[in-house]
Structure formats: C-alpha cells, structure tokens
Amino acid sequence: MISDRIGKKKVHSPGFQLLPRVLKEIALGIVLVQDLVKRYKELVALDHFNLEIEQGEVFGLLGPNGSGKTTAINCMLQLLTYEQGSIRLFGEDMEPTRYDLKRRIGIVPQNIAVFSQLTVLENIDYFCSLYVDSKFERKGLVEEAIAFVGLEEFRSFRPRKLSGGLIRRLNVACGIAHKPELIFFDEPTVAVDPQSRNAILEGIQQLNREGSTIVYTSHYMEEVEQICTRIMIMDHGKALAIGTKRELQNLIDIGERIEIELLEDAPEALELAQQLAHVVKATREGTTLRLACARGESNLTLTLAALAAAGIDYGRVFSEPPTLNDVFLEITGKELRD
Amino acid sequence: MLTTFLVTLKTLIRDRSVLIWAVAFPLVLSTLFVAMFSNLDELQKLDPIAVVIVEDANYTNAETFAETIDALASEDTDPDAEDGEPLLAPSYVANTDAALTALAEGSYEGFLQVDTESMPHYTMDARRVQSLGFGNPSQSVMQSILDRYVQDTGLLTTLAAENPALFANPAFIQSLTDGSASTPTERISVTANPPSDSQRYYYAVLAFSTIMMTTFALAAIDRVLGNTSPLGARRSLGGQSKLRMLAPTLAAAWLLGFACVLVGFLYLQLVFNIDFGGKEAATVLTLAVSVLAATLLGALLGALPVPLAVKSGLVAPISCGLSLFAGLYGPFSQNLGDWVARELPWLSACNPVRQVADAFFALYYYDGYAQLVPCLVSLLIFSLVFFVASVLIIRRQRYASL
Ligand SMILES: Nc1ncnc2c1ncn2[C@@H]1O[C@H](COP(=O)(O)OP(=O)(O)O)[C@@H](O)[C@H]1O
Ligand SMILES: [Mg+2]
Numbered sequence A: 001m002i003s004d005r006i007g008k009k010k011v012h013s014p015g016f017q018l019l020p021r022v023l024k025e026i027a028l029g030i031v032l033v034q035d036l037v038k039r040y041k042e043l044v045a046l047d048h049f050n051l052e053i054e055q056g057e058v059f060g061l062l063g064p065n066g067s068g069k070t071t072a073i074n075c076m077l078q079l080l081t082y083e084q085g086s087i088r089l090f091g092e093d094m095e096p097t098r099y100d101l102k103r104r105i106g107i108v109p110q111n112i113a114v115f116s117q118l119t120v121l122e123n124i125d126y127f128c129s130l131y132v133d134s135k136f137e138r139k140g141l142v143e144e145a146i147a148f149v150g151l152e153e154f155r156s157f158r159p160r161k162l163s164g165g166l167i168r169r170l171n172v173a174c175g176i177a178h179k180p181e182l183i184f185f186d187e188p189t190v191a192v193d194p195q196s197r198n199a200i201l202e203g204i205q206q207l208n209r210e211g212s213t214i215v216y217t218s219h220y221m222e223e224v225e226q227i228c229t230r231i232m233i234m235d236h237g238k239a240l241a242i243g244t245k246r247e248l249q250n251l252i253d254i255g256e257r258i259e260i261e262l263l264e265d266a267p268e269a270l271e272l273a274q275q276l277a278h279v280v281k282a283t284r285e286g287t288t289l290r291l292a293c294a295r296g297e298s299n300l301t302l303t304l305a306a307l308a309a310a311g312i313d314y315g316r317v318f319s320e321p322p323t324l325n326d327v328f329l330e331i332t333g334k335e336l337r338d
Numbered sequence B: 001m002l003t004t005f006l007v008t009l010k011t012l013i014r015d016r017s018v019l020i021w022a023v024a025f026p027l028v029l030s031t032l033f034v035a036m037f038s039n040l041d042e043l044q045k046l047d048p049i050a051v052v053i054v055e056d057a058n059y060t061n062a063e064t065f066a067e068t069i070d071a072l073a074s075e076d077t078d079p080d081a082e083d084g085e086p087l088l089a090p091s092y093v094a095n096t097d098a099a100l101t102a103l104a105e106g107s108y109e110g111f112l113q114v115d116t117e118s119m120p121h122y123t124m125d126a127r128r129v130q131s132l133g134f135g136n137p138s139q140s141v142m143q144s145i146l147d148r149y150v151q152d153t154g155l156l157t158t159l160a161a162e163n164p165a166l167f168a169n170p171a172f173i174q175s176l177t178d179g180s181a182s183t184p185t186e187r188i189s190v191t192a193n194p195p196s197d198s199q200r201y202y203y204a205v206l207a208f209s210t211i212m213m214t215t216f217a218l219a220a221i222d223r224v225l226g227n228t229s230p231l232g233a234r235r236s237l238g239g240q241s242k243l244r245m246l247a248p249t250l251a252a253a254w255l256l257g258f259a260c261v262l263v264g265f266l267y268l269q270l271v272f273n274i275d276f277g278g279k280e281a282a283t284v285l286t287l288a289v290s291v292l293a294a295t296l297l298g299a300l301l302g303a304l305p306v307p308l309a310v311k312s313g314l315v316a317p318i319s320c321g322l323s324l325f326a327g328l329y330g331p332f333s334q335n336l337g338d339w340v341a342r343e344l345p346w347l348s349a350c351n352p353v354r355q356v357a358d359a360f361f362a363l364y365y366y367d368g369y370a371q372l373v374p375c376l377v378s379l380l381i382f383s384l385v386f387f388v389a390s391v392l393i394i395r396r397q398r399y400a401s402l
Helices: A002-018 A021-028 A069-076 A120-129 A135-149 A164-176 A194-209 A221-227 A245-249 A267-275 A299-309 A324-332 B002-013 B016-037 B040-044 B057-061 B063-073 B096-105 B137-162 B164-168 B170-177 B197-211 B214-222 B230-237 B242-270 B280-303 B308-324 B331-343 B345-349 B352-365 B372-394
Strands: A031-040 A043-053 A058-062 A084-089 A105-108 A182-186 A213-218 A230-235 A238-243 A254-262 A279-285 A288-294 A314-320 B049-054 B088-093 B110-114 B120-124
Touching: A031 A069, A043 A069, A043 A084, A043 A230, A043 A238, A058 A194, A058 A221, A069 A084, A069 A182, A069 A213, A105 A164, A105 B230, A120 A135, A120 A164, A120 B002, A135 A164, A135 A194, A164 A182, A164 A194, A194 A213, A194 A221, A213 A221, A221 A324, A230 A245, A230 A324, A238 A245, A238 A324, A245 A324, A254 A299, A254 A324, A267 A279, A267 A288, A267 A299, A288 A299, A299 A314, B002 B214, B002 B242, B016 B197, B016 B214, B016 B242, B016 B308, B049 B096, B049 B137, B057 B063, B057 B110, B063 B088, B063 B137, B088 B096, B096 B110, B120 B137, B197 B242, B197 B280, B197 B308, B197 B331, B197 B352, B214 B242, B214 B280, B214 B308, B242 B280, B242 B372, B280 B308, B280 B352, B280 B372, B308 B331, B308 B352, B331 B345, B331 B352, B352 B372
Parallel strands: A058 A213, A058 A230, A105 A182, A182 A213, B049 B088, B049 B110
Antiparallel strands: A031 A043, A031 A084, A230 A238, A254 A288, A254 A314, A279 A288, B110 B120
C-alpha cells in the first residue's frame, strides 16, 4: 500500500515539476482566487469570491465603497485571515511566509502609507529595501521611480509639504520602485486633482507595457473603462459580472444613450419618446430629453425623425454607448456612485 | 536590516511627539522635581536647639554636666558634620522662674535644670509638645543627650565604686577624656559613601527618565504592526519577515534611549555634581540594562492592538506611578517605597523603576557589586519577559481585521 503510494508520486510529480514556471503561470493565471469567504464578525465581506487574472492584464475591480475590494486584496496578500477559500499567486499557494512571492508583488494601498518623518527619497528607498537588499541596486531603482511619478523637484521634501496629489504619487512610487511583476493599485486616484490623476493612470499603463500585471480597484467607472483590459464588477463581496468593457456592455439591454436638447419646453416630447419601440426608458429634465435605447443600428435616426414629424424643434444631440454605470445599475438596481 | 535600523532612528529622531515624551517630558518633570526636592539634605539638618539653662548652684556643682553642655554648644562638637554647627544654643538664667518666663516668650524649645543629686531634667515648652512625634526632631535629640549623659555617669560611678584602681590608670583617664570609652562599639562605615537623601532623589529622577525611554520602542513597534496603521500594513506586505524587522527596530530604539539617558547621566554628574560612587563603567552598564528593560517594555506596549495615542498615553502614568515607589516625589514617596520594599519585597522587585533606582543606589552606597547584581538580574528578567510577550504579538502575520 505504502510503496504503491510512493510509486504513484514518483511517476506523476517529476513531469509536473519540469514544467517551466512561465508555462505553469500561463496555465493557471497569475492570480487565482477560489471560493474565498471573509467575514468581519457577522458581516460577510467576501462571499464565495472567485478571481482569475492572466499575466499582462490590467485588471479592474469595480465596485462601490464597501463592496470588498480592499478586503479581497488584503486576503490575497495574506494580511487578513479568511474563513475559507484558496489563493494562488504565480501558480503557487500563497501563504503568510511566502516572502519569495511577496517580493514579486507591489502594493499601492488605498490609504496613504508613507513615513511622515522621511523625505520622498528616503521613503521610496525604504519601501524598496523591503524587496531589494542591495543599496547600490536600489539607488537606480529609486531614481527611476522618482522620475516615473514626476517628483524630481521634491526629493528632499517630507510628505507634509506635498499637496494631496503629490503625496498620492509618492504613495505610488513607494509601491512600484522594485519593479514588481504584479502590482495592486487600490483606489490610487481618490481625492486627486485631474492632472495627478492622469499622470497616475498613464503611469499604470506604462508599467503594464513594461511587463507588470496590474490589479486596479476603483469605484470610478470612467477610470476603469479607460485603462482596464478586463473588468470585474463586484458588490457585497461577490463578483456580479466579468469581461472586457465591450462584453460587459453587451450584458445589458441598453445599446445606446441619447441626450437631446429641446429648443423649447415641450412636455409632449417625453410622451412621444416613450411610445417609440426602440426606447427602453425616457426621462425629461427641463429641456433635456434623455433616452436609453435598445441595441440597434439606427436608434438616433429613428428618434430624430419622430421628433421632426411631430414638429418638435431640437438643438444639440449626443449619443454614447452605455457606461459601466448602466451595467451596474441594471444588475444591482442602484447607481455605482453613492 | 541596516536600512530598517537607520530608518527607525531617523523617524524617531524626527518625530516631535516622541521627542516630547522621551526627552522633554522627563527633562521638565525632573527639573521641576529637582527644584522642589533637591534641598532634602538641608531640610533634615538640625538647627542648634535653643534651650534655657538654669544656672543655679546645683548646675555649678554638676561639673560634668556643665562641661557636656559647653561641649555641645561649642562649634566643633561633631567632627563628622561638614560645617561644625553646634547642637545646642543655650541661654543661661538664674532660676526656674526666670526659665519659665523665658520659655513663655516662645523662642526656646525648653529648659534644663539640675537637681541636688546632679541629675538633669528637661522641661519642654508645652506648645511644642503638641507636635510630638514625627514633627519635632529636637525633642528626640534632647532626649538622647540626656539619656546618654545619665547612662555614662551611672557607668562611671559604678566603675569608680567597684574598681577604683581603674581611675589610677592614665590610659583609662585619657580614654575618658577623648570620649572613646563612651562609645562601646567602634564606629565604622558600612557604606562606601555617606548616605544622603537628595542623592537617592536624583537616582529616582534618572530611573524615571530611563523608563520614559519606553516611548521610543513603543512608537517604533507600532509602525511595524500590520493592524494598527496603513503604514504598518504596507510594511507587513513587503518581502521581509517580521522578526527581521523587529531586531533592527528594537536596536534603534534602544540606542536612542541609551543615548538620551547617557546625556541625562552626564548632565546630572557634570552640572549637579551627582556622585555615582566613582564606578563609571558599571553605571553605564546599569544604564544600558535599564534602557533595555524600558525598550522591551515599550515593545510590549507598542504591540498592543490599540490606537497609538492610547498606548502612548499609558507611558507617562505607568512611569510616574512606578516612580512613586522609587522616591521621585520627595520624602513621602521615598518612605513609601522603602516600606513597600521592606514589607512586600516581591512587589518592589516587580517595579522596574525601583530596580533601576536601587541599582544606582547600590553603585553609590556599597563597595563592590554584590548589591548591584540582583537589580541588574531582575531588570534582565523583565527584559526577557517583555521581549517574549511582545514577540508573541508582533510575529503575527495575519489579522482578523485591520
Ligand atoms: N476592520 C473591519 N471591521 C469590520 N468591517 C469591516 C472592516 N473593514 C472593512 N469592513 C467592511 O467590509 C466591507 C468591505 O470593505 P472594503 O473591503 O474596505 O470595501 P472597499 O474596499 O470595496 O470599499 C464593508 O462593508 C466594510 O464596512
Ligand atoms: Mg477599499
């Protein structure tokens, strides 16, 4: 019996061991979370949560505040205990003492986490030192990170002297200086001015081009739409939908949103629109008419023709594909942003 | 490791609130207390006791007694006393009535009168008797002067009656006059240095300051924990084990604390001329061990899963509370601490501040190191206990919530 078992192992394991790491990761994904359950006392923060991320993706975790994004990251990185589930990173079981795996990961936490007593340079060097031992090697990495976030002029500033946007950039620099293969960005643009926000988003895409796999959480759909290759919409600790932006848009009935500015206050316009076959939902706010249309080729032409026939004058007209907010709204019955 | 060490040093040195608690607070409090209590020695020194002496025929007849009083009233009575102040400040009157009148004025402690048998009697001012007990040392001084006199004359009278030959021996007479016969035991000093209350007081101040060094480790360890701050969480996610972070963090906190108390020690020694028994190396070792205990206590407090403000808020009350029994707050607190040390020695042994103060005390008062070693050992035991307890908390990797 015993010899049988040993024999079995001998036959099966060498072949598996010989698989190159890269192959294994492609086969299994860089992140693989299965059936993760995390409770804070009675509150279920992650409810049988599953996640699979491939190498090279910019993966977006989109969900309203409190949907469990941060909790999911902290479970994956073994900072939080969890009730059940399995977490594999780089194809290996993630455990608290897997420092080898942790060294391949970068984290930009949601809350600013830097030393207020250290300068920009000292902060980045310190966090880099948690991953890279050689002071000499770090010197180059730190300079690169400083240039990357555009903090060259602020090297010797302490955080308290930096504006909110610059502190956020420092927060980013501290997480990426060691050139990790996998980087978690947890709402890195919260409370950031548009200029810094764009700098951060562009930086993330550049890191991706340089080979890092990105996990990006946000409750701003525009950002996720802008940079993510694949998106998971989550709420109450559960994945609601997953796919590319296009795939998610196709999940719902709405194919197009049309906004029409009427030249005069015309209540009959709303009634007219509601009767149109391709209009799923119509609302009017003063002289602005908003229509959600079903998927179709000629929504706009049909609508404008009907208005013209009824003698209703209109000015500017906008048409856009549905947003992720529409997707979220349709799935959960509530707005993404509170 | 080196980076963590340097970063810990930098962050602590640049942290104003840490510096306030670790440096400014003990400095201010110590200066305050030093100002209040540093004249302890003077307080306990006796002014000459003002007594009235009835200089009547009986007094003149009692020659020995008159000589004794003269001796006590002269400047160089006590060769040990630094300034040679006399014990008595006698005023002479002719009779009892005059003595009573003088007493009624209120500026005398009492009056002395010799009866027909050459026996002295001391009458105290009734108003002063009310404060009998702890408050009136002059009373007990007078008491012992008279007792001693009566004893000695009694002894000599007996000797003369039983062994008159003794008085023919010039050596014996000589010994009587130089006073050595009156002390049956030889006077030796059991301590290396003369005791002084303010000395003890400065030790309490230094011990208190030493324990305030918990602040450094507390702040530093708080920033290592994964569940107290976003910063700690981020550090916990890095590719470095908690224990690899713990060692340089504690080393930095210890070094800073040690540097601070070393400065405090030099300050006391050079500015206040506080004597540490001339054992510099042992004193520095004592400081090092004391700061180690303080640092590890700080590590334990810092490891508690409560907000930093709460933990930091604990340090001052703990240090001040423990310092009560080390004698930081003057004679009352010294006596209380001594009482606890006598009656509940184990409780005293559990008080690191007391142990630190006792260690300095031992260095100063005793030759050799026999009394110092137990203090250091108990401080090392504290350190070990605090260390083990804090490691058990700090090495945690995962938390149920952040
Ligand atoms: N330490 C905690 N204790 C109790 N509940 C928590 C704790 N942290 C988060 N939660 C709850 O868990 C849920 C998920 O939170 P979080 O992961 O922070 O969401 P998100 O990052 O998507 O905003 C929320 O309902 C939040 O209130
Ligand atoms: Mg969050």
